[in-house]
Amino acid sequence: SLRLLQGLALGGEYGGAATYVAEHVPDAKRGYYTSFIQTTATLGFFLSMGVIGFTRLSLGEADFKAYGWRIPFLLSFILLGVSLYIRLKMKESPLFAKLKSTGQRSTNPLKESFANPVNRRYVILALFGATAGQGVVWYTGQFYALTFLQSMLKINWKEAYVLVSIALLITTPLFIFFGRLSDRIGRKPIIITGCALGALTYVPIYMAMKAFSNPRGLAVADPSEINYPVMVGLLVIQMVYVCMVYGPIAAFLVELFPTRVRYTSMSVPYHLGNGWFGGFLPLIATAVTASAWAKNTFGDGSIYTGLIYPIAVCLLTIIVSTLYIRETKDHKIDTAI
Known part of the structure; x- marks a missing residue:
């Protein structure tokens, strides 16, 4: 129940945060400022891995599995208090205040988002032409990579956490870099390139991860056989893709919809793309990898078959975005209140 509540809270807050920041900043720097949200x-x-790791080390595996896994969730209430305090101190954005003062505020934004054919089309295009690909690239680079290290390559969880943490520390500033770059060259080229690079290189990257960590396929990876610098490098490459697709996404979604339904209209494709397409990636990838079809068809190579799913979604996003979505960089978000 707690996990469900956290998910619902995040679902509501991302669209609000992106809209709030975007409506306060200059048009020419929207990608730069909204990219800070992605960090x-x-x-x-990164923080959750640290808290979970500390809890596991402090309690031991048996106690952590019995009850200790609940502790990180309970600690999140501290952050809830901080965020609630900040929210209560915030004022409405100038665009929304103008909308409210003129009586143009939508009374049913969800209905209006889907009742209007043009807006409904943009919601669907944003899902399949942007956030679906962004979601699977994000989950592949951060979440599935961690799962793959532990479940497929049999690397100790402590070492897996350290490898991913180092890669995260190295690449996090790139969210801001690509957000700022999108203000110059556009949101679409960067997002499409991130999806394309993922689709083209995921399989060789994951094959290299095996070759440089557990080449013999041992039941438990031998630490002496793990090439730690190369492994960090392979994780960094994946997370660069994450920064490419995720850094400009908030600005892109904000610019796609008018103010009166912006919050709702951008939240729907964002959370379907990340919650469904991205959120189910570890489950789908693991199920495909463990299937009889994968083992019978690919043998030892079956451990890479889980990548079929993110590659397919990336290709779908590239096609839809290229054919049907316009560049949004130069859109003035106050012109379609």
């Missing part, structure tokens, strides 16, 4: 997801993931 919070990675920093939160």
Whole structure:
């Protein structure tokens, strides 16, 4: 129940945070300023790994599995208090205040988002042409990579956490770099390139991860056989892709919809793309890898078959975005209140 509540809270807050920041900053720097929001997801993931790791080490595996796994969730209430305090001190954005003062505020934004054919089309295009690919690239680079290290390569969880943490520390500033770059060259080229690089290189990257960590396929990876610098490098490459697709996404979504339904309209594709397409990635990838079809068809190579899913979604996003979505960089978000 607690996990469900946290998910619902995040679902509501991302669209609000992106809209709030975007409506306060200059048009020419929207990608730069909104990219700071994206760093919070990675920093939160990094913090969660630290808290979980500390709890596991402090309690031991038996106690952690019995009850200790609940402790990190309970500690999140501290952050809830901080965020609630900040929220209560914030004022409405100038664009929303103008909308409210003129009586143009939507009374049913969800209905209006889907009742209007043009807006409904953009919601669907944003899902399949941006956030679906962004979601699977994000989950592949951060979450599935960690799962693969532990479940497939049999690397000790402590070492896996350290490898991923180092890669996160190295790449987190790149969210801001790509957000700022999108203000110059556009949101679409960067997002599409990130998806394309993922689709083209995931299989060789994961094959290299095996070759440089557990080449003999031992039941438990031998630490002496793990090439730690190379492993960090392979994780960094994946996380660069994450920064490419995630850094400009908030600005892109904000610019796609008018103010009166912006919050709702951008939240729907964002959370379907990340919650469904991305969120189910570890489960789908693991199920494909463990299937009889994968083992019978690919043998030892079956451990890479889970990558079929993110590659397919990336290709779908590239096609839809290229054919049907316009560049949004130069859009003035106050022109379609």
